[in-house]
Amino acid sequence: MSALTLNLLGDLEVIRDGQAVPLPPSKKTRALLAYLALHARPFSREHLCDLLWELPDDPRGSLRWSLSKLRRLVDDPGHPRLIADRLSVSLDTRAMDIDVNALHAALDTHAETSDPATLEAIAARYRGPFLEGLDLANLHDFHSWCLAERERALRAQTTLLAALVERLATSSPERALPHAYALVRLSPFDEKARAKLIELLLTLRRPRAADHHFQQGLRLLKQAGIASSGALLRARRGTAAQGVTASPYRSAEVPPSATQPATTETVPDLPWEDRMEAALERLAPDVREVLDWAAVLSPRLDAATLGRVSGLDDAHIGAALEVAERLQFLEATEGGLRFSHERVAHRLYAGISVARRQLMHRHLAERLAQDPALELEHADDLAHHARLSGDPELATRALVTAGRLCLRFCANEQAQRLAQEGIAQAERLSGGRRLCLLLELHEVLLSAAPLDDWEATAETLVMLAERALEHGALAHARLGYQLASHLRWAHGQWANAREEALQSERVTRSADDTEQIIAMAETAKCLAMLERDLDQARAMLADAQKLATQRRLSHPALPMAEGLLAWHADRQDEAETHFKEARTLCKAGGDRLGEFQANESLMMMAVEHGRFDDAQARCAVLAALGERLRDGSEAPFAHAAQGLCHYALTDDAAPLEAALGALRDADAKHRLAWLLNRTARLDLQRARPAAAVMHAREALACAQTLERASEQWVAHRLLVEAHRALDELAAARSHAADMAALDQAPVALWARRGQIAE
Incomplete structure (x- = not known):
């Protein structure tokens, strides 16, 4: 049985044997997993439907679909964790590690006496609020439950951090410090927690940082209208009055600014963080501007990009980088410029206002998206900056672009991850924008990996195409039908594939010329692959070629469709050229x-x-x-x-x-049928008729399932020859009769070349 971890603090995360598992894109499916995981009892299907699905959504069908996704996520062979019958559903969590349960259990067993290392490991698992981004505010019951659990987890984490700070402050102040910082971030108005942080900073000889938190604490209390208890002032004065013991936790020295004389605040006796703060405060505005952009770009820095995004000329960029290197903020490595310590980048980044940060990330995302020569290594950069732009639509579009870039370089797992994230991100959008982006993301997903539930995906694509058509998004409606057609073709549903291919052409008849060309070419290609409506395919392709010539446009589907039709007509040289x-x-x-x-x-x-x-x-x-x-x-x-x-x-x-x-x-029955027929032909050439019969029969079964006339003809022809060689004349006559029955079928001319004489 594999080890399964479920992390609910922050973004929901499932880890199997140490590897993160891709999650279903549906927020409701993920919410269902979290709800079941935190309740050690069965729920009626009716309760779960009321909790997560509105009536128009066919709640029971949606629940069944979600459960099918969750089974693949949590079940092991021979050990089903998701237990569902006709009436109820539950999740067996006995062999699962759930972070929020571990957090509450740590407090139940008296945190003040537990091993500090164990408590630190539990505290480190807190990545953010409970089910961050998954509260589903439009679903009242689930939303209320989620907010209550979120508040409960926050209280537990602050209690745990406070216990850690208290226990480690005297014996290991450096070890206590990150927990004090984390506690203040979670409880910014808790005067006692901030006072403890100030005491630790002064103990560790970081007076500037202590003063910063003293001033910030007073400012926050004032803004919130909360009267100070005096704890901040006592912490600041009390530790200072007792004298500060030299800290053994010294870091590398940062020299003072070359443009400012050193002061008593920047002598080497002060801690590294305080000297960093002092140096940053004295930076000239243009140097600070360059370093701010560097912090936003970090860890991928180069002078050319800094120049483009900051708007400064090369001379100013060079001077700013020289100052930053002299201050040991930046260093040159084989991979380019890097911050000498991530704390420098974090401090610079934190000093930029949220609004300006979002604008900077947006600027970078738009620049990367418009770069026609973008390399694979920048795909995650594009997604990263778009996420932090504060614009959900830009973020989703960037994930489409990044996913396509990954496909270009065959980075399929990365493309799949980006597409799945984009589908989840698109849920924040509405109207036609959401539909169009969902279709583009599904296109990336289909190219990146095979699907577990391809039939449900095909139905989803048709539904999205229909809704895109209602919004007048003809290009995306065409894309949806085309994707559904290819998906059904690949899995042998050729009748449905034909209908959706034809529909993809119909919806673009009032679209612009480019979309009409693509739709006609793709439909003609699909019909040629299906060996259906070939006259219609030829006429459609002729219209597409004529319009493409007028508009001087090219598209791969045009020569591919021409090649398939020429091959079917036994025009081999022409087909090869196309x-x-x-x-x-x-x-x-x-x-x-x-x-x-x-x-x-x-x-x-x-x-x-x-x-x-x-x-x-x-x-x-x-x-x-x-x-x-x-x-x-x-x-x-x-x-x-x-x-x-x-x-x-x-x-x-x-x-x-x-x-x-x-x-x-x-x-892949279409590929298997072709290969088995050619194997049978080689068997016959090598006087192995029994092997030929075995291979041709399997090929025939595949071709009949697909209703593919040409491969059926070839299989029957080979079986006639093989049975004759085995002196099985009745079987040979039977297959010859089956060949005759295909006389009116759209059998390719290259196949008919090999007719067997009676």
Whole structure:
């Protein structure tokens, strides 16, 4: 059984065997997990529906969907933690580590006598308010419960921190200090807590920091209309009157400013933090401006970026950096400029007003998003600055851009994480903006990883597309239907895939020319892949090509659709030219899945012509690309195709048979049918009719499930030959009759070339 940790203090977090687990994007699903985790008893389904879902939402259906997501999150093989029957639901938390439970348990066992190290470990798990960002204010009962638990956890944490400060203040003041700071952050109006912090700072010879907190404490009390008890003044005077013992906790020295003479406040006898504060206060305005931007950019600093964002010229930037290096605030490393200590960056950052900070982050996010040559290493930077801009829409758009950037460089796990965060972020938006961004984020998510519940996702995409259409967002409605069509095609629901492909073209008929071109090209490509409505596909593609020529536009779907239609019509050279063009456009545009599909088609054509050396070289490209793509059927197919070429060139089928298992597990029936038919053809060429029958029968079953006429024809043809070779004439006649039944089906001309004579 795997170790499972549930952290509810701060953002909800599930950790399995030390690794954070991606969470469902639905806030209500995550809220359901937290609610069940903190109650050691079953709840009726009716209660949970009333708690988290409004009536128009089909609450019982929504609850079932959420439970299916949570089972994948918390259950282990042979050990279901989520216990649900027809009437009730509960969560078995006996083998789970839950941070808020550990916090309350620490206080129940008398914190004043517990081991300080254990208490410190528990206190360190407090990352923020209980279920931060997940209070669901529109759901009154859940919101009330969440606020009560949040207040209870806050009281427990402040009690724990106060106990730690009290126990460590005398024996280990340096160890007590971070707990005192944390306590003041949680309880800024608690005069006693701030007085204890001042005492510790004076004990550790940090008078400037102590004075700062003394003044800040008085100011906060005054603003809140709270009369001082005198604890702040007693702390400031009392420790000073007793004399301060030299602290053994000395840090590296920071020299005084080169532009200001040293004073008694900056002599080396003062602690490092106080000398840092003094030096920062004497900085010239332009130097402080540069360092403020550096703090916002940290840890990724470079002089060119500082110049662009600060608006200062190179001379001022250079002078400011020279002062910062002399003060040992910044240092040059192999990776560029870095703050010599993170406390310098934190102090500078804290000195910037919240409003200005948000504007600075917004400026950086917009600059990064507009950079056409953005590198993968900047994807998280873009998301980081957008998050801190205070603008939820900008943050969500940035997560789309960052996710697409990760896909371009095949950083699929990173793209998946960013897309999931973006979907959660989009919940803060409303109207058409929310719908459009959700569709773009789902596009990233689908390209990054296969889905556990693809049918539910397809339905969600269609629903989002319908609502985008209601808002007049035609481009995004087209995108939703197109994504749903591709998803259903990949899983064998070809009739639904056809209908949604056609709908994606219909909704753009009143859109701008670019959207019409993309919609017609994508629909024509989908119909060609499905071998359905091919005349309509050709007409649609001709219209798209004509409009694209007029507007001087290109899109990978245009040559890909042309290649598929030309191949179906047995115009091999023309098809190869179009596939190569599609591959180039996809590669240039960062569409790695499209690039794989174009290379896949070129490899298949080489196999059809018996050019196995050429096909093997293309398989190597596919395998390298497939390993970098999402965890779908691409890599298993590439390895199986390599095995096919190896079989053709060496008569050794062992690598192929070993690779077929992974392709079967990937459940890509269209790829499996093609590969098995070509395997059966090689079997026949090597006088192995029994093996050919086995492979062709499996290929036929896949092709029939998909209603793919060409591969059915090929499988029947191969079975006719194999059964004749085995002198099984009745079976051969049966498959020949099945071939005849496909005469009116849209069988590709390249397949019909191999008709069997009676």
